[in-house]
Amino acid sequence: MPHPTDYRGRFAPSPTGALHFGSLVAALGSWLVARHAGGEWLVRVEDLDPPREVPGAAQAQLRTLEHFGLHADGAIVRQSERGHLYQAALDRLLASGDAFACHCSRGALAASGGIHRRCVPGARRHDPAIRLRVPDRAVIAFDDPVHGRIEQDVATGVGDFVLRRADGPWAYQLAVVVDDADQGITQVVRGADLLDSTPRQILLQQRLGLPTPAYLHLPLVLDGDGRKLSKSQAALPVDDHAPMPALVAAWRVLGQDARAVAEAATPERFLALALPAFEPGRIPRGPVALRAAMHNTGAIDAD
Incomplete structure (x- = not known):
């Protein structure tokens, strides 16, 4: 890993539901960029809009991040406080x-x-x-x-x-x-x-x-009708108990070489292999279709 720097990044989900695949791409991407820079990665809960907040969603999202091996450097910050x-x-x-x-x-x-x-x-x-x-x-x-x-x-x-x-x-x-x-x-x-x-x-x-x-x-992840995933019926939550397919699919969305993580069987091993192989210059500019990202991963049902 690069030597520590003053770099500090963050992931800031809104607790309006379970963590879906598009949010996982943002979480993994921000984690990889921060770690690639040798810096810190923080998590902030953006719970500013009580009418839209789903009870228990914030804790569920944080649990999902833990299951996927994405651990924050420091205490979780909540905007409501x-x-x-x-x-x-x-x-x-x-x-x-x-x-x-x-x-x-x-x-x-x-x-x-x-x-x-x-x-x-x-x-x-x-x-x-x-x-x-x-x-x-x-x-x-x-x-x-x-x-x-x-x-x-x-x-x-x-x-x-x-x-x-x-x-x-x-x-x-x-x-x-x-x-x-x-x-x-x-x-x-x-x-x-x-x-x-x-x-x-x-x-x-x-x-x-x-x-x-x-x-x-x-890049945004779009469903088969070209809609942003968070606004789509395809925005099913990722599976806490089967994190590997979704991690591999998110790696693909970020434009990275799938061969680099082919031997990973656990989130910890995936992240250990992904970090040295991560190339920020490969991140695509345009949106990525959900079906293409999920192909042969079994991450979620892309239909």
């Missing part, structure tokens, strides 16, 4: 004028495709959202090792985005920025479905004076 950090960040943004109370309803923003650039005159509600004030031109660019140069004008592409929702919960964009900085994350490795969120997070980091980590976005 970190509201004071998010409030402190929000207070700073409000005090500086970078955030504002917004009384606009979703219906009021329908004509602009949901993009907020100015509040509807006279709109009032007892539970306003809090948004980040995005300037008229806010071009954010970053380099992703898999996807190359990414550039977005947050003003025209997203608009003033929500930091705290009107119904109370903290918005993902604020929480993830605060948590990544607080935990000293140096590179965020996650699925390409969050590629579009990264410019918003970088802009928010700049407003809060926080460091910007590097970003790497892993």
Whole structure:
């Protein structure tokens, strides 16, 4: 293994159900990148949205990671216990004028495709959202090792985005920025479905004076109809008691040489063989079909 570095990565699942194969790809990919760099790998439970949370899902997901040999370096962090950090960040943004109370309803923003650039005159509600004030031109660019140069004008592409929702919960964009900085994350490795969120997070980091980590976005896994796996009926949970087929399939999704792990019979042996053979440059840019990843592995039923 490489000599220890200051690298720190993380995996941050939402407890909306059992860990499915797409999430396993993100977990394994982030673990491999962190270990390849000789760094630490943390796990954070992103339980910000109680109505969507499935009781017991967080513990079940953590159990699955353990069965798959993916052990966090340090205590598990839960966003539901970190509201004071998010409030402190929000207070700073409000005090500086970078955030504002917004009384606009979703219906009021329908004509602009949901993009907020100015509040509807006279709109009032007892539970306003809090948004980040995005300037008229806010071009954010970053380099992703898999996807190359990414550039977005947050003003025209997203608009003033929500930091705290009107119904109370903290918005993902604020929480993830605060948590990544607080935990000293140096590179965020996650699925390409969050590629579009990264410019918003970088802009928010700049407003809060926080460091910007590097970003790497892993390929999405799609079902037979081309849908993201987490939104598909094919998103069956991986089997805690038969981890090897899913690990091998996830290794394939990451574009790695299947021969390197062919002799692995346990998760521990798989990870021991996978780490020295891992080549980040082989990670594919485009999405990967579930059926192709699962072919001849027996991981889950891909139909």
